[in-house]
Amino acid sequence: xxxxxxxxxxxxxxxxxxxxxxxxxxxxISFTVERGDIFGFLGPNxxxxxxxxxxxxxxxxxxxxxxxxxxxxxxxxxxRALRKVGxxxxxxxxxxxxxxxxxxxxxxxxxxxxxxxxxxxxxxRVGLFGRExxxxxxxxxxxxxxxxxxxxxxxxxxxxxxxxxxxxxDPHGIREIRDxxxxxxxxxxxxxxxxxxxxxxxxxxxxxxxxxxxxRIILHGQLDALEREHRQTRIxxxxxDDAAAFLKQRHGLDVKSRxxxxxxxxxxxxxxxxxxxxxHGAGIxxxxxxxxxxxxxxxxxQLTTTKESTLRAGVEA
Amino acid sequence: MTWVPFIxxxxxxxxxxAVFYRLQFKQPLLLFQQxxxxxxxxxxxxxxxxxxxHAMNPVFNLLIPIFISVASGLMIAGEAEGGTLxxxxxxxxxxxxxxxxxxxxxxAYCLCLCLFFLGLVLVAGLLxxxxxxxxxxxxxxNNGELGASLVPAAEVPLRFALAGLLATLGMTVLAALALxxxxxxxxxxxxxxxxxxxxxxxxxxxxxxxxxxLYPYLFVSHMMRWQQCFYSYVKTGDIYVSLVHLxxxxxxxxxxxxxxxxxxxVKS
Numbered sequence: 001x002x003x004x005x006x007x008x009x010x011x012x013x014x015x016x017x018x019x020x021x022x023x024x025x026x027x028x029i030s031f032t033v034e035r036g037d038i039f040g041f042l043g044p045n046x047x048x049x050x051x052x053x054x055x056x057x058x059x060x061x062x063x064x065x066x067x068x069x070x071x072x073x074x075x076x077x078x079x080r081a082l083r084k085v086g087x088x089x090x091x092x093x094x095x096x097x098x099x100x101x102x103x104x105x106x107x108x109x110x111x112x113x114x115x116x117x118x119x120x121x122x123x124x125r126v127g128l129f130g131r132e133x134x135x136x137x138x139x140x141x142x143x144x145x146x147x148x149x150x151x152x153x154x155x156x157x158x159x160x161x162x163x164x165x166x167x168x169x170d171p172h173g174i175r176e177i178r179d180x181x182x183x184x185x186x187x188x189x190x191x192x193x194x195x196x197x198x199x200x201x202x203x204x205x206x207x208x209x210x211x212x213x214x215x216r217i218i219l220h221g222q223l224d225a226l227e228r229e230h231r232q233t234r235i236x237x238x239x240x241d242d243a244a245a246f247l248k249q250r251h252g253l254d255v256k257s258r259x260x261x262x263x264x265x266x267x268x269x270x271x272x273x274x275x276x277x278x279x280h281g282a283g284i285x286x287x288x289x290x291x292x293x294x295x296x297x298x299x300x301x302q303l304t305t306t307k308e309s310t311l312r313a314g315v316e317a
Numbered sequence: 318m319t320w321v322p323f324i325x326x327x328x329x330x331x332x333x334x335a336v337f338y339r340l341q342f343k344q345p346l347l348l349f350q351q352x353x354x355x356x357x358x359x360x361x362x363x364x365x366x367x368x369x370x371h372a373m374n375p376v377f378n379l380l381i382p383i384f385i386s387v388a389s390g391l392m393i394a395g396e397a398e399g400g401t402l403x404x405x406x407x408x409x410x411x412x413x414x415x416x417x418x419x420x421x422x423x424x425a426y427c428l429c430l431c432l433f434f435l436g437l438v439l440v441a442g443l444l445x446x447x448x449x450x451x452x453x454x455x456x457x458x459n460n461g462e463l464g465a466s467l468v469p470a471a472e473v474p475l476r477f478a479l480a481g482l483l484a485t486l487g488m489t490v491l492a493a494l495a496l497x498x499x500x501x502x503x504x505x506x507x508x509x510x511x512x513x514x515x516x517x518x519x520x521x522x523x524x525x526x527x528x529x530x531l532y533p534y535l536f537v538s539h540m541m542r543w544q545q546c547f548y549s550y551v552k553t554g555d556i557y558v559s560l561v562h563l564x565x566x567x568x569x570x571x572x573x574x575x576x577x578x579x580x581x582x583v584k585s
Contacts, residue, residue, distance in 0.1 A: 057407040059583040082409040089407065093400025110408040155408075 002034035004068075005084075005159045005191040006056065011065035012215075013051050025051040027215035028065065033159070033193055033208075038185055040206035040223070041195040044304050048215040049195045050090065053163050056193075057087055070158050083112065087161035091168070092148020096137030100128055100147050103136055104154060111155035118154065126150045126180060142173035149180060153188070160184075163195045178204055199296045213304045231295040233272060235279075236262035236288035243284050250278065264292065319426065322384040326376070326434045330441050333372050337363065337446065348454050352465035356452070364449035365442030366473045370480075370547050371453075372438045377484045378541065381430055382491055382516055383509075388426055389495035390508030392419045393578070397585045398504055406583060416500065416578045420571060423492045431485040439477065451476070453547045466549040480546035483556070486563050487540030491516065493570035494536075500578040503585050533558075536566040 013026040026048040033039045043049045054060040056067050058078050067074040072081035094103040104123065108114035114122075123129045126146040131139075139147065145165055152160050165181065166174040182205060185192050196202055202209055202223075209226070211219040219226070237243045240263055247253040247265055256264045267275065272289055279286050292298070342359040349356045356362050393416070396402035405415060451468040468476055494515065499508040519537045522528050532538045542559035545552060 054403075054583065059403055059406055061580070061582060079409040079411070082407065085407070087407045089400075089403050091400060093404045095401060107404065107408065110405055110410050112409065151404075161407075 002036075004032045005035050005037075005070060006033040006039075006193060007066075007068040008032070008052070008056060009066050009068070011052065011055055011067065012063045013048075013055060013060060014063045024215055026055065026062075029212070029215070029217045030065075031210050031217060031220055033191060035158070035191050036189065037208050038181075038192040038194060038206045040202035040209040041193060041212065042197065042199065042202055042209055042300060043212035044197065047212040047304075049212055050163065052212065053089055053161060053193075053195055057085065057089065057161060058082065059089065083155065084158040085161060086111075086152030086155055086157035086159070087163075088148040088152060088165075089161075089163045091164070092144050092151065094136040094144065094147065094151075096135065098136060099133050100136055100139065100143075101132040103147065104132075104151050107151045108154040114154045122150045122153050125153070125184075127176075140173075141168045142170075142176060145169060145173065145177050146180065149177070149184070153184065157190065159191045159193060161193045161195075164197070165194065166196070166198065166201060174198075174201070181205060199294075199300055203296050211300060211303055218303050219299070226299075227295065228269070230266075230299050232256055232264040232292040232298075233267050233275075234262050234264055234288070234290050234292060235286060237279075237284060237286050239284050242282075243279060243286070246279065246282055246284060247275075251275075262288070319388065322380075322430055323433055325380070325384075326430070327437060329376070329380070330372070330434075330437050333368060333438070334441050334445050337368050345454060349452060349465055352454075354452060354465055354467060362449075362452040363446060364451075365439065365444070365446045366448065366451040366470075366477070367453075368442035368446055369435070369438045369477065370451060372442075373435075373480065373484065373543070376434055376438075377431075377488070377543070378520070381427075381434070381488055383513065384430060385423070385427055385488055385492050386495045386509040386512040386516070387505075389419075389423050389492055389499050390505040390512065392423060393496065393499035394502050394508040395499075395505035397583060400585075403583050403585075412579050412581075413575050416496065416575055417571075420493065420496055420574070423496060424489050427488045427492050428485055431481060431488060435477065435481045448473075451547060455548070466547060468547060468549065476546045476551070479551070479556075480543040483543035483546065483559070484540075486560070486567075487543065490536055490540060490563050490566045490570065493567050493574065497570050497574035497577060500574050500581060536562070539563050539566070 009030050010028050011026055011030070012024070012028050015023045015025055017023050029052065041049055041052070051060060055062045056074070058074055069081040070084040074081045095106070098106070101119065101123065104119055108119060120129065123132045126149050128143060128146055128150060131143065136144065136147065149165070152162070162181065166177050169177060178201060181192060181194070184190060194202070194205060206223055208222055209219070210217050235243055240258060244255045244263060247255070251270060253265045253268065256266060258264065272291070276286060276289050342363055345362070346356060346359060349362060393402065396405070406412065448470055450470050451473045453466045455464055455466065495508065495512040498512045498515070502508050502511060516537065519535050522535060523532060523537060539559040539562040542556060545555060
C-alpha cells in the first residue's frame with residue numbers, strides 16, 4: 001500500500017473582490033501524492049495552481065478543506081507538517097545582499113538547523129560549491145534555481161514542492177535543473193510535487209499528473225496510464241480513406257483527426273506492428289506509422305480550452 | 318540601506334553645528350529676557366545642551382519616524398514583495414515568532430538610531446559650544462504652558478537620559494504601529510506611506526485647540542512627552558501616565574500586528 005505524503009482534501013479558496021463579488025480560485029479539489037511520486041501539477045495561467053500550492057504550504061488559509069503532509073494536518077500541526085517539506089514558490093527568493101552560503105544557513109536555521117558539513121555537501125551536490133561565497137545578487141537565474149533546490153534539501157525533506165522550477169531559465173539551464181531534480185528524487189528517495197506549465201518538463205520528469213482548470217481538477221492519474229489511454233498514432237498513406245475504412249471495419253477504430261498526409265487514431269492497445277502488417281496485407285500502403293509526439297500538449301489544450309470540461313480520468317492507479 | 322539614516326543624522330548634526338555658529342539667536346534672547354531669565358547675550362544660553370535639546374525636536378518628531386516607518390515597511394511588506402517572506406513562512410516557524418523577532422530587531426534599530434543621534438549631537442554640541450545651564454522656551458517644547466525653563470547644568474545629563482529613554486520608547490511604539498501596517502498591506506511603499514500618514518494626521522490633530530480634549534488619548538501626545546524632561550521641574554505624574562499609555566499602545570499595536578499577520582494570506 002503506497003504511503004501518502006501529501007493529501008489535499010476538498011480544498012477551496014474564495015477571495016473577496018471589490019464589492020460583493022467573490023472569486024473562487026480553487027474549488028473543492030482533492031488529490032494524493034504518494035511516497036516516491038514525481039507529481040506534475042499542470043494548468044493554464046490563472047487555473048489556481050499557485051493558490052493550491054500556497055494553501056498546501058500554509059501561505060494562504062483555505063476557505064474550506066484540509067491539507068495533510070506526512071500524516072500531519074497543516075492547520076492544526078503546521079510546524080510538524082512543514083518540517084518534512086522543502087519548497088520554493090514561484091521563484092526561489094533570497095537575500096541578494098548576502099552570499100549563497102549565508103542564505104542557505106539562514107533558511108536551514110529556520111528549518112531547525114543543519115551542520116556546516118551538510119551545507120557544504122548540499123551546495124556541492126547542486127553544483128554551487130566554489131561560488132557559495134558570492135553574493136546572491138550576482139547569481140544567474142540557473143544558479144538561483146540551484147540554490148533554491150539546495151535550500152529545499154537542507155531540512156532533509158520527505159516532500160519537495162517546486163513551483164515552476166525552470167521558469168526564466170535558458171534551454172541549457174532547464175536541462176540542468178530537470179536532470180538535478182530527477183537525480184535527487186532517485187538518490188534521496190524524495191517525493192516531488194512539481195508545478196509547471198511546461199508540458200515537456202512534466203512528461204520528462206513525472207510519473208503522475210493532475211491538470212487544473214478554473215480551480216477544478218479536470219484530469220488526474222498515472223502518466224503512463226493516461227498515455228495508453230490518450231496517445232494517438234499517426235498513419236501516413238497515399239490511400240487515407242481506405243486506411244480509415246479498414247481501421248473502422250476491422251478494429252472499430254475511429255479517426256480522431258486527419259490532414260492531407262495522414263490521420264490520427266487511438267489504437268486502444270493494438271500493437272502498431274500488428275496494424276502495420278494488417279494494412280500491408282490489405283494492400284494499403286503505409287509510408288509512416290508513428291506515435292503522436294506532443295500527445296500531452298494536445299490533451300492539455302483540448303481539456304483546458306473546452307468551456308465546461310467534464311472529462312475525468314478513470315485511470316487512477 | 319540601514320546605514321543611510323546614520324549618515325543622514327551625522328550630516329544633520331554637522332549642519333546644525335554650522336548653523337549654530339552663524340546664528341545670532343536674537344529672537345530667543347528677547348524671549349528669554351521677556352521671561353525674566355538673566356541673559357544678556359547668546360553666550361549666556363547657547364551651549365552644547367541647548368543645541369542638543371533643540372536638535373531633538375525635528376529629529377524625534379520627523380526624521381526618526383520616517384526612518385523607522387521605512388525600515389518596518391521593508392521588514393514585512395518589503396520581504397513579501399521580494400519573495401523572502403514566503404521563503405521564511407514555508408518553513409516550520411510560527412508566524413507569531415517571526416513577527417515578534419522582526420519587532421525585536423526593529424526595536425534594536427530604533428534604540429541604535431536614538432542613542433547614536435543623542436550621543437553624536439551631545440558630543441558635537443559640548444565640543445563646540447561647551448556646557449552650562451539648559452534654557453528652553455516652552456513654545457518649542459509643547460506642554461501648553463507659556464514661558465521659559467531653566468535646568469541647572471548638573472541636572473542636565475540626567476534629563477537627557479530620561480528624555481532619550483522616553484523618546485526611544487515613543488519610537489518603539491511607532492515601530493509597532495508600522496509593523497502592524499506592514500503586516501496589513503502588500504507593498505513596502507504602501508506600508509510606510511500609510512504609517513506616516515497616520516502619524517502625521519495624529520500629529521496635526523494636536524494643532525487644533527478645539528480638539529484639546531483628544532490630546533491625552535493620542536499616542537503622539539505621549540510620544541512627545543520627552544519634551545517635558547527639559548522643563549524646570551519634571552512632572553513625574555505626567556511621565557508615568559505617558560509611560561502607561563505608551564506601553565498600552567505598544568501592546569495593542571503589537572497584538573494587532575500578530576493577529577493580522579497570523580491571518581494574512583501571502584499572495585505576493
